[in-house]
Amino acid sequence: MDKGTVLYGVDPLILLDHYEIDYHHSYAQDSPFFVGLTKGQLLGSRCTACGYTYATPRAHCMGCGAATSWLALPLTGLVHTFTTCHYGGEVFLKETPFTLILVEFDGADTLFLSRIKGIRPDAVRIGLPVVARFAKAPAFKVTDVWFEPADQA
Amino acid sequence: MRPVYMVGGGITKFAKAHPEKDFRLMVKEAYDYTLHDVPRLSKDMIDGAVGSYFSDHFTRQLKAASMVQDYLGLCPKPSKRVEGGGATGGLCFQSAWEAVASGRMNCCLAFGFETMSRVNTWKGNEFIALASDTNFDFPVGGFYSGYYAMMVQRHMYEFGTTVEQMAMVSVKNHANALHNPYAQKAKRLTIKQVRESPMVATPLTMEDICTMSDGAAVCLLASEELAGKVCDRPVKITGVGSGSDAMRMADRPHGKVILLPHERESDYQHLKYPGVHSFRGGRMAAKLAYEMAGIRNPLEELSFVELHDAYTSSEIQTYEDLGLCRYGEGGRFVESGIPFLPGLDYGLELPKQGRLPVNPSGGLLACGHPVGATGLMQAVFAFWQLQGTIGKHLNDERLQVRNAKRGLIHSHAGTGTYITASILEAP
Structure with a gap:
């Protein structure tokens, strides 16, 4: 139904201008990571030439440019850093407060961004052991994995 | 490459919203102010322009810089748009420098703008967060303030930086403004x-x-010959540098510090660098700019710095990247009073107040951050400082750095992915 034109002001003339769009987004070479999440796997990647290991996967090494191969990361790690967001982008406002962490893993040279749940925000600390949890009904998004304190495992 | 000078600049009043002016008119105001300030320079001497604005989402007008080009009456002269997140303005400034330094143009206009008021603050934050990896970062809770907060949590952990030290940056920049x-x-x-x-x-x-x-800001850059003809006090651009880092913070390496001339490897024996606590791209930008300008010790050789303080924490981190102090000392650097202006009362005890003022303009924290204009705004403030004309342009002498000889401007994009540093020197 045509709702007509919404005006916010007349001098200057300000009106509501709606815009939305659907994309056909391909994860392309990163696809196996998102499929892995549906099987309870956290996939990183390792350079086939220099061995540098990425906790957030990429198909080619940032250092030497060689192809990487997939690698299952351990499901436990440590909090490298954290923050609790009390505001956020509009799509995430309803989820606030939420706590973001970067996770470090044994055997990986880089980190992984995720959320931590199941803990009071003010109890999150650098070095806290955490364990990966996976969504039962996957949305094929990176949020299909999150972390909880390992001592509750 | 040949020497390049800044001969004029202008800024609009930055505001939450300017519904009565679109981006074309904002740039036009800053442009007219600039031409008025350089009366011997006529429009036909301008060989071309570089435009900068960050987000097509905010503007929802692709090729908006083309509309500015025609509004200013600069068609059919060469023109292009430069975009690089928060560093858009700094990159635009350096792109105009390249046009003149290469000999392609004798006079190049750099103009920048942003109109962020057309969406609410939280939608705006969402737009900005789209400048993070949309596969791995944005969906987790894309929010730039959250990313910088994680960076400074690690800075606090590594170096003992405190929230009170960060707050001092806020006190300083808001009071300067x-x-x-x-x-x-x-x-x-x-x-x-x-x-x-x-x-x-x-x-x-x-x-x-x-x-x-x-808001909007413009800079006019010119060759030595033209600058001498049209401007009584042209300001020489003696160094440009820029750097970059991985889009995802999670991908930043943990290796060795990139050293500046006054630093030694033994200063950083146990520091894993840059991690998420430091901006490697900022250090690279500074190193290249200092090398070009012949600066060996920035704390001793700079008169002031206008740096990208989108966050109080990033101002502290940037002191270190620029080598104004060693990595880890940024919190104590602000406590010392060094980056405050002399002669202003901040209500704080500042033993070394005013030795090297940082963000005398008030920086992004107080001036605001209309992204495409911000890096050019810094250049305009630096230009006025080095001309000694702050009093004329701000109607207030108190922000004028006495005997300002050499200034550094620093522009920074999301979590340090693009960073520029440029050195300007008094005539």
Whole structure:
């Protein structure tokens, strides 16, 4: 139904201008990571030439440019850093407060961004052991994995 | 390459919203101000332009820079748009420098703008967060304040930086802006007020974070010959540098510090670098700019710095990247009073107040951050400082750095992905 034109002001003339769009987004070479999440796997990647290991996967090494191969990361790690967001982008406002962490893993040279749940925000600390949890009904998004304190495992 | 000079600049008043002016008119105002300030320069001497604005989402007008080009009456001269997140303005400045340094142009206009008021603040934050990896980062809770908060949590862990030290940056920049009529958010604050303002992303509060703005700024750069003809006090650009880092913070390496001439490897025996606590791209930008300008010790050889303080924390991190102090000493650097202006009362005890003023304009925290304009705004303030014309342009002498000889401007994109540093010198 045509709702007509919404005006916010007349001098200057300000009106509501709606815009939305659907994309056909391909994860392309990163696809196996998102499929892995549906099987309870956290996939990183390792350079086939220099061995540098990425906790957030990429198909080619940032250092030497060689192809990487997939690698299952351990499901436990440590909090490298954290923050609790009390505001956020509009799509995430309803989820606030939420706590973001970067996770470090044994055997990986880089980190992984995720959320931590199941803990009071003010109890999150650098070095806290955490364990990966996976969504039962996957949305094929990176949020299909999150972390909880390992001592509750 | 040949020498390049800045001969003019202009800024619009930065504000939360300018619904009565679109981006074309904002740039036009800053442009007319600039030409008025350089009366011997006529429009036909301008060989071309580089435009900068960050987000097509905010503008929802692709090729908006083309509309500015025709509004200013500069068609059919060469023109292009430069975009690089928060560093858009700094990259635009350096692109205009390249046009003149290469000999392609004798005079190049750099113009930048942003109109961020057309969506609400939280939609705006969402747009900005699209400048993070949309597969791995944005969906987790894409929010730039959250990313910087994680970076400074690690800085605090590594170096013992405190939230009170960060708050001192906020007190300084907001108080400086009380003397800057172009600023959006000038006010007197205490450390306690900064800490008691609403928490955004721990440990950053509302007063640790810059606001969104509408605004525009322009710079005119010229060859030595033209600069001498049209400008009584042209300012020479003696160094440009830029750097980059991986889009995802998670991908940043943990290796060795990139050293500046006054530093040694033994200064950083146990520091894993840059991790998420430092901006490797900022260090690279500074190193290249210092090498070109022949600067060996920035703290001794600079008169002031206008740096990208989108967050109080990133100002502290940037002191270190620029080598104004060693990595890890940024918190103590602000406590010492060095980056404050001399002669202003901040309500703080500052033993070395005013040795090297940082963000005398008030920076992004107080001036606002209309992204495409911001890096050019810094250049204009630096230009006026080095000309000694702050009093004329701000109607207030108090922000004028006495005997300003050499200034550094620093522009920075999302979590340090693009960073520029440029050195300007007095005539």
